Amino acid sequence: MSTPAPASPPRRPVTARAGRLVGRWWRRQSPARQDRYATLGPLVSVLLFLAAIISAFWYLRNEEFERExxxxxxxxxxxxxxxxxxxxxxxxxxxxxxxxxxxxxxxxxxxxxxxxxxxxxxxxxxxxxxxxxxxxxxxxxxxxxxxxxxxxxxxxxxxxxxxxxxxxxxxxxxxxxxxxxxxxxxxxxxxxxxxxxxxxxxxxxxxxxxxxxxxxxxxxxxxxxxxxxxxxxxxxxxxxxxxxxxxxxxxxxTPGETPKPASIxxxxxxxxxxxxxxxxxxGYRTSIGLISNTLFWMVSALSVLTVWMLLGTWRHMRRRVQMQATLVSETNFRRAMENSMLTGMRAMDMEGRITYVNPAFCAMTGFSEHELIGRMPPFPHWPPDRYEENMRLLQQELQGRSPAGGIEVKAMRKDGTLFDARMYVSPLIDPKGMQTGWMTSMTNITEAKRVRDQLSASHERFTTVLEGLDAAVSVLSVQQGELLFANRSYRLWFGADAQGHGTLAGGEPGLPMIADMGDSVDSFGGLPTQELTEAGSETREVFVDTLQKWFDVRARYLQWTDGRLAQMLIATDITSRRHAEEQSKQQAEKAQVTSRLMTMGEMASSVAHELNQPLTAITNYCNGMVSRVKSDAIGKDDLVAALEKTAKQADRAAQIIRRIRAFVKRSEPQRQAAEARTIVEDAVDLAGIELRRRNVSLHVYVAQRLPTLMVDPILIEQVILNLLKNSAEAIDMAGLPPARRNIELRVVPKHTPEEGGVIEFGVTDSGPGLKEEVINRLYEAFFSTKVEGLGIGLSLCRSIIESHRGRIRAQNLYNGDLAVGCRFTFTLPVETAKSTGLEAALT
Known part of the structure; x- marks a missing residue:
């Protein structure tokens, strides 16, 4: 079955791309150039401050002129x-x-x-x-x-x-x-x-x-x-x-006086x-000009003085930075020469006295520099039981007869532990061409020997484990389409060819058909092997028609022992699990319908009372019209008005019946685009009958401009109705006064690091709350705090919410140590529409 193409990632804002480009340009600059740019910051700030002052003076002057x-x-x-x-x-x-x-x-x-x-x-x-x-x-x-x-x-x-x-x-x-x-x-x-x-x-x-x-x-x-x-x-x-x-x-x-020309x-x-x-x-302007403003010239003079001081400080810092950079580079060069080497270096004079050791040699042996320099044989890093052998190798080294491939020796750390090392010897020549001693490089090969010894044993264990797995494991060469490895389960189900690997991969790159296209096609040309091998494993469920089995297939790319890029698949038979999930799904659907029927059974008397009101109104309107028609005491307008009221009451009764029928109707769960406000309004209309019967008030708040959800509205409506009914029952059973007989239903958007963007539905009541042991067992099947309860309501609510990739929680509200209410909240992710479409495409 083909896998849908992944959705293209959303475009990042222009500001983010610009910031990334500026950051990349800044990192390419040298530290000296970065310091130079950073020093320009105060200078630019002063110039910007001067420009701001001039702009402010100009703006205030113009504003005064406009006011005048x-x-x-x-x-x-x-x-x-x-x-x-x-x-x-x-x-x-x-x-x-x-x-x-x-x-x-x-x-x-x-x-x-x-x-x-x-x-x-x-x-x-x-x-x-x-x-x-x-x-x-x-x-x-x-x-x-x-x-x-x-x-x-x-x-x-x-x-x-x-x-x-x-x-x-x-x-x-x-x-x-x-x-x-x-x-x-x-x-x-x-x-x-x-x-x-x-x-x-x-x-x-x-x-x-x-x-x-x-x-x-x-x-x-x-x-x-x-x-x-x-x-x-x-x-x-x-x-x-x-x-x-x-x-x-x-x-x-006065006569002969010339008036002063006005500016306005x-x-x-x-x-x-x-x-x-x-x-x-x-009118005449009262303010002085910008050029003749004393404050302007004072700010300008201070800005020029600040710029001059910044320039002088900048030049002084440049000279100091140059001198420091020279000293630091020279020191770092010498230090890097010593510290960057992982190989231990040891220099000896012609008599065998140690004259130099680098930090790697000290770290390898555990002895400090002053403990080694100047020592004559036997050296402190020689094992006591190998003095004679090490002395013989030292004499061979001093005579220049050490093999070119190095010598494998045993060395001892300061704490007495031993490790394997390989030593290479080369002569030290002074500027005059005379040999002054010997330079020995030593490498710790303990881990390499251990790995080499374990590889053979691990290969045997690995093969035994893979052959004993119930899952099919296969490795396929990407370029050649050659089956590199197949365990017993794979060979049992698919034989020894690569066609079974291609069936499980579902048309992914690296299948056998790539090799059949010839050398002209290279689907992995230019792709970095490291990124493919470091990528995580992909999981999919594949149905193989020839075997009539479902497989959970995990695929990833790896580098084979000979360096070739290969694809590994692990296919586990999940046919039994799929059948069990299907049966569980059908049972859950039946339980949901049963729960709705039970809820409506409990609300039957309230529904009958709710329907009785419009039916009684219809009867009264009809009797009144009949009486007035017989007595010729009704006009056309009054008759039409009475008929309109009768039709309105009939439509009200039909609406109640339609809502209840839609709620209890058995149907397949069907996710569709739905608005949170519509779901809440339908649930509140159904719950209103029960709330009015129990004399409980309901306050509803739904945030504006909520995103559209991809859910089954009947199921979500069932969850809201169940929570509202439970809250009303808790308030009624506690016998609370009218001031505390209220429930609040809030629907608001929320974003959390765990769930991301979600819509939160919260039902808060002012009842006595729940006990701690009840909260811990609240969602268990057949557990109920009510005498006549079956204990499947909240369990179904949790199943419904989790099937929509949401979460449901319950918590008590406290005033000090006293519980003053309980709050049930559940969340629905706003990305439900995308994930649901992906699940449908995969199944």
Missing amino acids: QESVKRDTEIAQQQIRLRLIENQEQLVRIAREIVTRQIDEEEFQSQAASFTRERPEITNLIWVNQSRSRKASYSTTTLFSELGLPYIDNQRSLPEQRNSEPDQAFRATRELRLPVYSRTFADANGNSVFQVHVPLLDRSAFSGTLIAEYSIDSLVRYFIPAEVSKRHTMTLVDAQGKLVASTLPM VYEVPLAPASNGLVLRGQ
Whole structure:
């Protein structure tokens, strides 16, 4: 049976790959270069700090400028709103007076009285003039001279009348006559040289133009009275005409003084005049510039000083590091020469006196350097019973007659233990070419001799053990497809050829068919042999049709005695175990259905009570409708409403029956994609009958955005229902007061090192808890704490959860030494969908 292709590993984040590349680059650098880069860290930090300070100053300066701009804009709009409201209010009053003039409710004398009253409350209006259609003045009132105070008409206001052609009053008069609407004139200078503008309100007598009512505004008064004082204190407000000439300002200035140019300017038109006047708000920056900031220059100076000191420290450290590196490299070179050798080295002069030993020789013999140097034969590492033999070998060595292949001798450690060694001898030559002594290298071969002696014995034992195994063991050469080894069980089942190995391997690389493809195909070209041999064994279950047997096959790659890459298989007959598992599975399914039937049997009375409510409601609705129909006392709408309620109650009863039927229906366990929230809702609906009967409240919390589970929802629902029913029974049997008759069901995601990502279902009650001996035997079959219990509920729950690769636990909740409740939790792995698909593919 073919094995599915392994899933591709998930891609790692870009940051992880970048970090891995940076780490690899850092390890390739030399220690000196790493120190140099590490020294650059403070310098970069100082530069970054200076850049941060400059950025902060720049950001704060810009933020202050933006705040000032917003303040100027806000104040300008407030001033515009105040003036606009005043102009609109005055215009409405002028329209009222014009209407009274046209309807002849007032004459010239009455006009003087109303004009005086009108202008007294409006200091911004200097003149109020009544002009007929021929531009002649019929009546006028002025607040700028003494004549108005004496009640006499003011005669020197000819510049305010529209008699002069192409003047500003004349253009406004003609526009009013054409449009029949109030029109504002452009600014002009009155007889006193003040900047003013007029509003002309038409006098319409039965749609006929009979003149205008002219109100003349003083621009200085508008600015003085209608721009709020708090706005004037904060910013300068000016009125500018269409040519950009300054007309009025809230900032008092002496004659000939040139105003300071503002850094912040915001302009809005003077609505509703629409006569070219613009209200301009001006603001000035209060902060100093970045270049003239003393704090900025202090930070810059300190940063430059720090950089200069870091550079000087860096140069000094480089010189010291170079000198230290030279000394350390020279010392390490000499020390490495001595310590890196596993072979013991011993130098002797021409008389046989020891002049040098390396650390390996001292470690091999157990004697220290000062105990060996200067010693003459017999040496302390010679065994006492071999003095004569070792002396003979020493003389042979001093005479230069030692064999080239070395001499095998017995040596003694300081603690008296013996070991086998092989010695090689070579002469020591000084720079003048004269021999000054002999250098002897000694290797400990005790372990090598022991291994060599044991290999032959272990080979015989190994063969005996493999031949006596009930499992088939075979080794196949990967390149040639040759069967290198097969034990008795393999030969009994598959014969002496390699075809049985290929059947058990299930099409893995290294099967006999590879050898049949010729030399042109090399499936293992470029693959490292070490990685294959170090890989762990793979386990699979294979069915051999010809033998009608199931085998548990373990495969791994190894290097054969001659260096070839080989594949070893160990196949164990598990046919009996498979049959037993199948029978156990069927019995477990029957037990699950039996458990559900028992649960519903216990809930039968509660279910009958639950169904009685919708059925009683249906009977009442039907009887009521029959009575009202017979007495012709029901309308169509009432009949439809009653029928809808009857159908709703019938659907409720049918839903209860469907849920119970689906719960107790015998079916094959079927894993499917299911939502934890749906499973919990179905279980809670079924458990609600029992909980209401026992007067137990239930609090349910299900976390949002839980992953989809690949489970059998009926089985998981059975576990939740069993736990809820047990908790309700424990609370009811303990006779707890209503305040403690509650159960909490929580479903939350969780991650643990042992299980990984899981979804945890927890049922917590406020009952009396469980005894310690009961917790230890809680999941045993046929063990129950209830008098009428069969002891298969929790055992089945554990089997169901473990079949889904989850875990179930129980623990008491304590308040001090007093048990105040019990909590049952079980977990379901979120990878269940993947693992279930893999199991299905393998079976």
